[in-house]
Amino acid sequence: MANNNIVPLTELISQFERLPGIGKKTAQRLAYSILEQPPERAEKFAEALINAKRKIHFCKECQGLTDLDTCAICSNETRNRSIICVVAEPKDVMAFERTGEYNGLYHVLHGVISPLDRISPDQLKIKELMSRLSSGEVTEIIMATNPTVEGEATASYISRLVKPMGIKVTRLAYGIPVGSDLEYADQFTLARALEGRNEI
């Protein structure tokens, strides 16, 4: 008797439910909100879903997301082409762009090395990174994978490949988050923050 057998409603709810972090109740609420709005709203939403998937692909340079041949960052002549920030996911690029503090290029690996999830280095965009580095234009890569076991392993794997080429490899600083309370910092973070302390 769930949803009184209204098949199109059940189908819409289950589509919402497949989104990450959306449970059954929220999926129902979202589906009903679509039904309450004019049909143009659902059509625009549907169009946006199709368009996003159809038009967005990986940039042939950095493997980030773009609807162009080369993304807006890679084709921006004012950016510093001697430094590449290596990230795991396309959304990490947006996180750095929001800081407004970074003017170099990016490289998106599309994952991290994880034996448990059967993700080996050759499934990541490491070959593509190496071919970009072979031009000799790049002098530093910043390993900006997550501070997790897999992120660390990926950073040191790539570091071992790149260092012999005479390219500087750096890692994001560990430490306490800005605006946080020391009381809530875990022991590992605090230890790293001590280690990396700077003179003021």
Next chain:
Amino acid sequence: MANNNIVPLTELISQFERLPGIGKKTAQRLAYSILEQPPERAEKFAEALINAKRKIHFCKECQGLTDLDTCAICSNETRNRSIICVVAEPKDVMAFERTGEYNGLYHVLHGVISPLDRISPDQLKIKELMSRLSSGEVTEIIMATNPTVEGEATASYISRLVKPMGIKVTRLAYGIPVGSDLEYADQFTLARALEGRNEI
């Protein structure tokens, strides 16, 4: 520089953001999750949105949602046709159906009387309710609008219309929610729970 000017991505994020209770961060997460999945996934989602809006309309009897002419509940011959549970929204029907305790019919008002939101009785499906009652088959209506000022006002408005027809009008019981802690019950709820106490 938001989203690096990837127009289809920005558009998808803004569509997710228009859903109730979905903020900017969640909208981004959901949009990226669509990009990470195979194109069939986005197409199915788009199809579900279009279909839901195109195929679902109001049941000509109870004004609830259905993809048929008359909904599965109204056309179910085993249901008690002498009692109608009057609710504000289509989703309220599902809430009662989930209890498995109710075997009568429903009527969906599609809103409650609310002068502040400029919703007057003639914008609700009250005429449709009255015409159902005129057949003489119905002996009781249960007013199951929310226990809010607007829900109460709507319940008493309809009650005043229906009582003269010799039809019994009942209201859902107020009281403490099952499984809750008395400590957290507000004074009004507790007062109503006292008022409505039953012998055990």
